[in-house]
Amino acid sequence: MKTNMRIGIIAEGTYPYITGGVSSWIQTLISNLPEFEFEIYHLRPDSKKREVRYKIPKNVVRVHEVNIFGDFDPDISEKADLSMLDTITDVIVKNRSLEELVSILENFIEKNAGKSFSKIFSSKEFWNLVVKTYRNFFSHRGFTEYYWVIRNLILPIVNSLNFVPEKCDIFHVPSTGYASLVGVVGKFLYNVPLIITEHGIYHREREREIIISKWLPEDYKTMWINLFRAISMIAYNTCDSLTTLFKKNQLFQLELGADPKKMVIIPNGVDxxxxxxxxxxxxxxxxxxxxxxxxxxxxxxxxxxxxxxxxxxxxxxxxxxxxxxxxxxxxxxxxxxxxxxxxxxxxxxxxxxxxxxxxxxxxxxxxxxxxxxxxxxxxxxxxxxxxxxxxxxxxxxxxxxxxxxxxxxxxxxxxxxxxxxxxxxxxxxxxxxxxxxxxxxxxxxxxxxxRLDLMIKRYRDLYLHLVRGQTALKT
The missing domain is CATH 3.40.50.2000 (Glycogen Phosphorylase B;)
Known part of the structure; x- marks a missing residue:
């Protein structure tokens, strides 16, 4: 039975180009919920042409894509208010808590949801952020190096915030990270529910990569790790339901302040x-x-x-x-x-x-x-x-x-x-x-x-309950 409900699935570097875990989960979910329409938002790590690895189901309305590490200047007339960057800079320079910084970042995103961030790198506010944080924490490094580290750190965030989704009844993101920022924008812009589903714990995976990385100097690794922790915290705070596949993941979510009332375990299923x-x-x-x-x-x-x-x-x-x-x-x-x-x-x-x-x-x-x-x-x-x-x-x-x-x-x-x-x-x-x-x-x-039928029923029920304004199901 058709529901006239549209779900925005926001994927990062996976579906429909990479096979395996998250991609298979997305394909399975969409294929087994024909009563819903789906829009796919795919954040690509580059602009390379890739082969679609799945037969896109008929209930997928369209697939949108952006290279979040490239140049992206969308046609958005209203510009973001960047004045809060000075407050964000002040919190960072004064070494305030990550929780306080996250609260201000959430406010910043909500205030500017649907607006263009494309001019941020030429703004005086961004320049002030770079100069003040450099003087306080990294003056022993070269300034040019630091400027490009910060720019590369922020570029995918800017592009994610600029990747404004069309109106959906629910946004569903199978990770935290950059993809969750698109979901947060959609939630704030259209006042609709946001579901975060974690297969692995994104910020912990990125932390492992950063710690062993050779491309990033040791001095910058903590800053980079804290960024991904902050993004996860924003996703946890703003989502209406936080689902994961197994109990162990919930311990890591609770470490970053996730609300137990939002937390649901929905295991994967197979036929x-x-x-x-x-x-x-x-x-x-x-x-x-x-x-x-x-x-x-x-x-x-x-x-x-x-x-x-x-x-x-x-x-x-x-x-x-x-x-x-x-x-x-x-x-x-x-x-x-x-x-x-x-x-x-x-x-x-x-x-x-x-x-x-x-x-x-x-x-x-x-x-x-x-x-x-x-x-x-x-x-x-x-x-x-x-x-x-x-x-x-x-x-x-x-x-x-x-x-x-x-x-x-x-x-x-x-x-x-x-x-x-x-x-x-x-x-x-x-x-x-x-x-x-x-x-x-x-x-x-x-x-x-x-069983697959159990998994599909749980997500179907969750979609319907959230849209009807009820709290997330406990399954």
Whole structure:
């Protein structure tokens, strides 16, 4: 039944060009809510032409895009009032609390929602901000360097605030970060509800990247980290509902002052019947990795663990199938192939690229997930529905899913530890009865807690309740 309700989904660097987690979630949500119309707002990290990786559902009205790191001067007649930048500068210079700064930034965004920020870099207020903060905190660095650090820090924020969405009944952002600023503008401009859904915790992911980065001098890292914390706090404060996929995430949200009354857990879901297929008989022992071949998936650690497994099993027949796209980080894919060759695993490791994963789950004896960061991986839910035991790293919701209170369905190991990973694989290889128990538990748990129809119902109910002016559902 059509509702005449329009949802604005605001994505950052994901849908519809990058496959995997958040993108698959967006596609699934839209495809299973045909009664709603959707507008997609996509914040791109550059202007490179990319191939659309999904068949856009018919209920998507249009897709809007902007390169938030490029030049963007929208046709907006009313200019933003930049006078509050002096107050913001004063709060920063006086080393006041992040909470006080966030409160002023929220006021600044609300006051200027829908107005143009394009002249900010030529304004005296911005110049004052740069000069005063430089004198107070960074005078030991070169001024020219500092100016460009600040400009690059603020540019994607300015572009995000300039990326004014059209009127929707709800704005839904599957992260905090720059995308959430577009959602905040939409909420303030049209006085409509805003939903933030966190798969991973954005500011913590950015913090890890900044800490290990080589491109940013150490002196500036704290400032950059605090910026992302501030953006998350703005998103938490202004949203009407803050959903996440699992309990552990809520602890990090509470650390930044999220309101428990807004917080809802809506786990990912899969079509369990679609993956519940009879096992295929095969020779040997087949281990599968399903996902993008990227650094965040840490495929190299998985490959190293397979080398240890092969050494222990000697002449036993094993296969490691790497199933998923290889083109997102081509250099990393080449490094993985080279590592496999150098470890003499070319007869064991197969890079299969994009495949219909449903054809492979019935062949697998074990799913291996080696990621260094995750939200709530769909591949684990798919494997559970298929009755495939799991070895996964202790990231995101992996432990919560695999060590469920109603039954264990795999083994969790520390990230980046190929020895522990290999030991877990060998334990499952050697114990067929344990694999059977894990398989049975997995099927039972996924049907009870992680069904697609449950996930879709929860978001449908949440949309309808928010638009009717009711409080966010507790599910």
């Amino acid at each position: 369990v019947d679609k993956f519940d297929m009879p096992k295929e008989k095969h020779e040997g022992f087949i281990i599968g990795f399903v996902g993008r071949v990227t650094r965040i998936k840490d495929v190299k650690t998985a490959i190293r663990s397979i080398r240890v497994v092969k050494d222990v099993l000697r002449n036993k027949k094993i296969k490691f199938l790497i199933i998923g796209p290889t083109d997102e980080e081509q250099d990393y894919y080449e490094e993985c192939k080279k590592l496999s060759k150098n470890l003499f695993l070319e007869d064991v490791v197969e890079f299969l690229g994009r495949q219909n994963v449903r054809e492979y789950y019935p062949k697998l004896d074990l799913l291996l997930l080696s990621s260094v960061s995750e939200g709530q991986p769909l591949v684990i839910l798919e494997a559970m529905a298929a009755g495939v035991p799991i070895v996964a790293t202790d990231v995101g919701a992996c432990k919560e899913m695999v060590y469920d209170e109603e039954g264990q369905c795999g083994i969790i190991v520390p990230p980046k530890n190929h020895i522990m990973m290999a030991k877990a694989i060998l334990k499952l290889y050697e114990d067929a009865e344990l694999r059977k128990v894990f398989s049975q538990n997995a099927k039972k748990i996924v049907r009870k807690k992680y």
